[in-house]
Amino acid sequence: MSGVEGAIFGHGFFDSATVHVALAVGAAVALVSGVVGVFAVIRGQAFAGEALSDVGATGASAAFLIGAPSLWGFVSAGVGAAAVMELIGIQRPRGRDLATGIVLGASLGLAALFLYLDTTYHSTTGATATILFGSLFAIDSSTTPVIIGLSLVALVLVVLVQRPLLLSSLNADMAAARGIRVRLVGALYLLALAVAVSLSALTIGAILGTALLVGPAATALRVTKRPGTAMLIAPLIGVAATWLGVVLAYDSFYWPPHGHGWPVSFFVVAVILSLYLLAGLPRRRRARAVAAPDGVR
C-alpha cells in the first residue's frame, strides 16, 4: 500500500470483514434514503420520517429485550407505525403533524421503558447507545442480505411510482383529476419511507435516522432544480457521506482516546452537514452578485 493510501485508509481497512459489511449495508441504506428523502422534502413529510424512526427505536429495544435481531424490531415497528398513520389520516394536510406528534411521543416513552428494562435485565448499557446512535460496525453480517434486499424493494417501489407520486405530492386534486389513485400512491410511499427510515435508524441510530433521509435530499435540492437529477444526486451524496464516515471512523481508532474508534454515525452526519453547507456557498455568492447592482431589493 502506498504512502498516500496508507494515510487515508488505516491499516487492514480493506481486509476487515466488519468494514465490508459496513460499506455494503451503508451504501444500500444511503441509496434508498436519498431517493425517498427527495420526496419526503417535497411532501413535507420529514417529521413523519422522524416519528417512524422513533417508533423503530421502540421496536428495536423491544426486540433486544426478547433477544431478537434489532433489524426486525426496527422494520416491523416502523412499517406498523406507517400503517397506523395511514389509517388515522396522516395523508391529510391538517392533523398530519398532530397525529405524527402523538405517535412520536408515545413511542419514545415506550422506548425509554424498554431501554431501561434492557439495561436492567442484561446488565449492559450497549443496547441504549447502539439503538439510539447506531453503529455500522456492529451489524450482524448474517442480516446483510436482508437489509440490502429490503433497501432494493423500497428503492424500486419509489422509482416505479415516481411520476404519480410527484404529481400527487404537488397537488392531490390535480393528480386525482388525471386518474391517479392519490391515496394508494401515498400509502405506498409511506411504506417505502418506513422501510428507508427503519434501515437508516438501524445503521446510524434512531435519533440520527432522518439525517440520512433529509440531509442528502436537502443538499441535492441546493444544486439541482430537476426532479430526476435530484433523485440521482441525493443517493450519491448519501453513499459518499456514509463511506467517508466509515473511513474516518476506522482511522479514528488511533485518535485520542487511543484505541477506541469514534462513532461512525458522528462522521456520517458531520460529512452530510459539511456537504450541505458547501452546496449553499455558490448560491449565496450568486444572490449577493444579483443583489449588488441595483441594491433596491
Next chain:
Amino acid sequence: MSDPRLAAVGQEILAIEGVGVRLGGRDVLKDVSFTILPGEFTGLIGSNGAGKTTLFRVILGLRSPLSGSVRIGGRQRSRRNPLIGYVPQKYVLDPDAPLRARDLVGLGLDAHRLGIPRPTRARRDRIDEMLAAVDADGFANARVGSLSGGEQQRVLIAHALISRPRLLLLDEPLANLDLRSGHDIVQLLARIAAEQQIAVLISAHDMNPLLAVMDRIVYLAGGRAASGTTAEVVRGDVLSRLYGHRVDVLHVHGRVLVVAGEHDDDAGRDREGFARAVRSVS
C-alpha cells in the same frame, strides 16, 4: 374537426342536469342544470362557499352527486376523463422544490405512467410548444416555486392543456393575482377558447374581470344556479329569485355590482358582498 373522443360533433361538451350535493347535512347544490358548448367561455360566479369548488369536484368525478347527471362529451362522467383539463384553486409549492416549469408541464403528459420517464425529442418539442402558447417560454427552466402567481397560473394552464382537453376547468384563477396579471390570464384563456375550440369554465367571486369575454354566465347562489348570457342572468329579478331575497343589480362605468336590497337585514354575507362592491368601484 371531429374528435373521436366525443360521442357526436356539434353537441354540448358539458351537460349538467339536476345536480344536487349534500355536505355535512347541508344542501350545497340543489337542482343545478346548465350546458356548455365547445369553445364557449363560461364564468361560474358565486361568493365564497356558494359551491363552486364542489361543483368542479363533481364534474371532475372526485365527488358523487346525490342526484342528477353530468355528461361530458356526450358520455357519463368518469375518473381520469381525458376531455377535461383542471387548474386547482390554491397551489403552494416550496421555492426550493426541484421542479422546473417544464417539468410540471411534462407531468401533464405522462404523470399517470409508471417507471422512469424517457426524455424524447418529440416530448421536449411538445412541452416547448405548450409553454410558448401560454407565453411562459421565458421562465421554462425556472423553479415553479420561485415564480409569481401569474407565472404559476400560466404554467398550470399549460400543464392542463398539454393533454389536449376539450374542456378546461379553472378554480378561482384570478383570486391571488394583481389586476394586470389577472387581465392577461383572462385574455390568454379567451384566445385559447377561440383558437382551439376548447370550452373554458372559470370560477370567480367577481364577474367584472370576465364581463368582456364571457359567452355564458352560470351564477350560483343559495345552492341554485341560473345560466345564460350576462344580459339574461345578471338582472335584479333573476338574482333575487336565486338568492331568495331582494338584490339589486347596479351598472357603474361598465361594471356590475350586485347589492342586497333595502329590506334585507339578516344577511352578513350580503353586507360583505356590498363592501366588496364598494371596494371594486373605488
